[in-house]
Amino acid sequence: MIEVRNLSKDYKLKHKEPGLKGAIKGLLKPRFETVHAVKDLSFEIREGEIVGFIGPNGAGKSTTIKMMSGILTPDKGSVLINGEDITKHRKAVVQNIGVVFGQRTQLNWDLRLGESFELLKHIYQIKQDEYEKTLDDLDAILSVRELLNKPVRQMSLGQRVKGDLVASMLHSPKVLFLDEPTIGLDVSSKYALRKFIREINRLRKTTVILTTHDLGDIQELCERIIIINHGVLMEDGNLSQIVDRIAPYKTLVVEFYDETAPEHEKCEMTEHAGNIAKYRFMKNDTTAAEIIADLSAIKSIKDVSIEEAGIDDIIRVAYGS
Amino acid sequence: MIKAFRELGHYLDVTLQVIKMAVMTIIEYPANIAGWMISNPLQFIMGFAIIKFVVESFGEVGGWNYGQLAFLYGLSVISHALSMIFFVQGWFMGYYVIEGEFDRYLTRPLGVLYQFFFTNINIFGITDLIPGILVFVYGCVKCAVHVTPLFVLQVIVTLIGATLIRGGIYIFLGSTSFHTRSATDFGQYTQEIMDKTTMYPISMYPESLQFILTYLIPIGWVSFYPVSSMLGIENNIYNGMLLPFVTLLVGIVMMCLAGGYFTLGLAKYESAGN
Amino acid sequence: MAKYLYIVKTQIIKSLTYEFNVYGNILMQTIIMITSAYFWKALYRNQSVVGGVDEQSMLTYIIISSALSVLMFTNVERRIEQSVVKGTVATDMMKPVSLFGVYFAEDIGSIIALLFQNMLPILLIGGLLIKIPGMADIHDLPLFILSVILSFLINWLIAALFGMLAFTAVNIDALIQVKKHLLRLLSGSIIPIWFFPEGVANVLKALPFVYIYQLPLSIYIGRGDRAEQIAQMQIQFLWLIVLFALFFAIHHRVTRKVMVQGG
Secondary structure, eight states, X not given: OEEEEEEEEEEEEEEOXXXXXXXXXHHHSOEEEEEEEEEEEEEEEOTTOEEEEEOXXXXXXXXXXXXXXXXXXXXXXXXXXXXXXXXXSHHHHHTTEEEEETTOOOSOTTSBHHHHHHHHHHHTTOOHHHHHHHHHHHHHXXXXXXXXXXXXXXXXXXXXXXXXXXXXXXXXXXXXXXXXXXXXXXXXXXXXXXXXXXXHHHHHOOEEEEEOSOHHHHHHHOSEEEEEETTEEEEEEEHHHHHHHHOOEEEEEEEESSSOOOOOTTOEEEEEETTEEEEEEETTTOOHHHHHHHHHHHSOEEXXXXXXXXXXXXXXXXXXX | OHHHHHHHHHHHHHHHHHHHHHHHHHHHOHHHHHHHHHHHHHXXXXXXXXXXXXXXXXXXXXXXXXXXXXXXXXXXXXXXXXXXXXXXXXXGHHHHHHTTTHHXXXXXXXXXXXXXXXXXXXXXXXXXXXXXXXXXXXXXXXXXXXXXXXXXXXXXXXXXXXXXXXXXXXXXXXXXXXXXXXXXXXXHHHHHHHHHHHSSOGGGSOHHHHHIIIIISOGGGTTHHHHHHHHTOOOSSOOSTTHHHHHHHHHHHHHHHHHHHHXXXXXXXXXXXX | OHHHHHHHHHHHHHHHSOHHHHHHHHHHHHHHHHHHHHHHHHHGGGOSEETTEXXXXXXXXXXXXXXXXXXXXXXXXXXXXXXXXXXXXXXXXXXXXXXXXXXXXXXXXXXXXXXXXIXXXXXXXXXXXXXXXXXXXXXXXXXXHHHHHHHHHHHHHHHHHXXXXXXXXXXXXXXXXXXXXXXXXXXXSSSOGGGSOHHHHHHHXXXXXXXXXXXXXXXXXXXXXXXXXXXXXXXHHHHHHXXXXXXXXXXHHXXXXXXXXXX
């Protein structure tokens, strides 16, 4: 479906020096430094996948997704969508992609939402009956028809996001790109957005590629994640497998009746505050039941709970390296 | 061939929708209409008054009399108005580059330059047309022009060519911002230079400047050469009834070159927030 | 005061940041100045003195006019518009610094940067390519400087007053353009109004615009006698007071309105 081959992109940044003296110097003799935003990135994405790109700020994930959707021209390498190079055949290829960039709308601010959809209908040459059918399908997921006559400038952020999501899917693209889609959204809008992505992926087999800082998005949506840092691919694979590999541990949280907590030979005590102690253990080493049995033999336990290693552990490990 | 026609149909279809939306937007904000209705004609009525005062103080300008200057000025303002309708966004291209506004155009299956200009079509430019047409008709009467089919054709061809030349210049200037990554708008300056070089005959300037305005920055073709041809005013570079058609040719060439320069710039586009 | 000086300094640094703007502006203004020079040379080809001014004085006029236009830079109207459109006016007004004081300091900062970035290069280029724009009578220098200061203040107040229209009309883009055209044509910055018919010129003399460009420029090239110049400067000063009063009255009303409605 999507092949990314040896993708690279550099930026030239103007070097700024502080103060008035620096400003004058920059005026007379500007200095530039090259930043390698993306270095030799290669991967493939199959039809119907939902892939999440994660990485710290400036890691190159936005640059990658923008090259994949035809916005930026790669310095080296290529992006093939359905076997066609997006840089060389932009107009043909983008007919099959939809794009939603968080915090930026493609809706016309001054007019009713319906007018923006009308324009897209003409741009993508969508036939009237097809348009109505798609709108019905999407309306079933997001109930957007009731917003059609509302001017966009009077909409809440949540409503506008709905409008943007539907707008990006009107021409039934095979691939949907989302760059930080949940940024700044309230809980219910976030929920609606995630539901939308899951549903279009399930019902229309749309391939979804998103970048996010929100680990909830990843946990709820993506089977596959790609971790990028310093423009380089750090991890690529199934979420739970990466978790197992990078963070193959669980944490047992035990509440005692007083402030002393015993050690356990197969665990590392990561935290101990008040009556509560946290024990981290390797999954292939021991089990929670064994530790609880051992501890309760020494001291009476009031309560226990287990914390799974999660995506935030991965991020910590991956970003740290 | 059929494919080309189908594509043309697609663009026309989108254009109509875009114009419809532009008109709806204007109606949404009626207060603006009044502002532009006063502002734009005022500028050109005052500009024309100044020509009159200059002629009264100094007599002929570069060998052109008052009626001929009115004709020149009118035609120039009309092509200016057309360029304001279709190409004024070129002035603000830097802003679009810095703010990453080209993202949207790049992810849609239409030409980027087409979308940039036409989805931002400036219907208010029509308010410039009115004073232009009034002064042009006045100039025609003053010069006792015989309205023949050839004359009408010359006027139409000149207007198309002149609008394209102006548009090409705006694209050239705007596209520099892909390289400089700065949002400066040189619109006001460009306007001032164009005023001095299209609303007065360039024959009043020294030969070096005439050379530049004929061959390097072909502003002379916007109004001076075609109008000389239509009114039969001799100049010492080019003469003849075919000059309006050369204007059209120059306009097409300018557009192609500007489009090429824009495309080069677009490959260096960096979007926003990186 | 220190706060405002800090704003001035910050704005200078900001203005210096984009080197392309700087060189682009110089290039554009040079082209405009040179075409203007040729324009007047062509007009004077068959005449030696028109409107009491000869060709050489006219060339000085346009070089100094270009240089002076640097001082007439204002951003205050856009700043007001932005704060109204973005809805930050009320909070901006609550801040412990005067809103217009900040805008004034910013404009001063920009102008100081422009003095070196634009005015100096323009004078140099004009002097090299057109003529050295010497002053007609060096004894008029104090008078000239005083009238330039008054010009600057009149221009800034007009801009601020236009900006305050943003409180009543949502979008003042068109109005800012109207102002720009009015200023360009009625201030004598491009064509001195002594070329206008007497009736029109008399009307313009009653308006504040000619006192922004034409008066200091006339003093510079030595057009008219000392008594006439001083009489005109009195009108200039009068306009400054009128605009100042107008500014305070409207500012007061607008502030009250914003505070009551919360923007």
